[in-house]
Amino acid sequence: MRTGRMVAPAAGRLAAARDVLAGLRTLREPAPPSLAGRVMAQLGPVDSVDSYSRMQTPLWPLLVAWGRDGITAVGRADDPAAFEAEYRSRTGRPVRLVREVPDRLTRAVEKRMRGESVPGLRVDLSGLNEFQRRVLAKTMEIPHGEVRPYAWIAEQIGHPRAQRAVGTALARNPVPFVIPCHRVVRSDGRIGRYGAGGSQSKRAVLQSEGVDPDELERLAQAGIRYIGSDTTRIACFPTCRNARRITAAHRVPFRSARDVTGAGFRACRSCRPFPTAQAA
């Protein structure tokens, strides 16, 4: 600092001014005390930011996301960046990676994967429209180890012609495994689309539940849609637990609802393979 040619500063008053750096430091302005409060008030409760983490399952590692209103997303763990991007675009909310999925949710997802119901489990389907929600709600009713055709969902929710839309809604299921979209297949026996990893994954999930996808395809290709029992005279979807109990000697295959009723059989009340009116 060259001070030789400068006016001698008054002690105190100009001492700071003499040194450029000290002078500049006098320009610092502390934030008003109100600022932090304003920022936090704008954010709302900070804990409301959605989180996600990895969890191990017998099939694959999964990413599970949750927010204030329950589980918000489930996905395969191979592409976290895609998971986050998809999350943001669907919910409009960011999601942050945290260390682990809370035990309560881990147990809930495991139970759902085993086909058990989890009373009180909340699933946040924000960002989905009414149709998508109804498709997913109906899908929740399909028991572990059983499958239903897309047409069945469409029929059950009152949009019998909307099979394609049902397929699309299921492919975009934000919470696969928790809502078992893998249990909905094509009427022609093919496995169909699957949002959480494609048809091969879908086959694997079904096999893990004891469903034989090859057998499903064989039946469909042979034109067989329902299996009845000649002792109870009740017809089911082939994977219905009632149908699986029928011994080979008593199995009666049907190609249509009309055939079922024509043979004097009725539809199973558990799997509801077709509306009674349709067969009449």
Added chain:
Amino acid sequence: MSAFPRMVAHHQDLVYGLARRWTPRAADAEDIAQETFLRAYRALSGYPPERIAALHLRGWLARITLNLARNRARDGAHPTAALDEAPDRADPHDPGPERSAEQRETALLWRRLLAGLPDHYRQAVGLRHVDGLSYPEVAQALGRPLGTVKSDVHRGVRLLRKAYEAEAEMERPMTRDGDTGTAERRPATAMRLASEVSW
């Protein structure tokens, strides 16, 4: 993101102080600071922890603040709002009610001198020596190369020193080279120098 309130507490002076130099009104600076933190929050919520850890938070926050302040100055109600504008005298934060009269005068002097610098120098000097950012943080905030901001800061400080000396020279009634006189000998000069800068 439970660490966020702590982050706000930690960086609010940087963000607010920087915004304050871009706007004549304290209320606008507070708005800019608030928006900066909200943007930071939204961005950070989407980042994985490793990425947050790797962020140079101060430079990054300063960059957000600067962008918001520039946009506001460009589009907003105060198109030329910047350092060199007369401050709102009723403003309780200008330049600090808790400060003594001397500190206030000193701050006004340096504020005026800093305002006289060419834009690039003023910005780099302000970030480095008012806000106290490191050179890499200044470079990040301004989006300019490290070497450039270093030389801008050095040149800016040199200009400030010259400006200050010129100012002092003008105010000196009894020039004596090498004068080492004590402060007590020229209280009047000091008074005049200080009072002249109350704009």
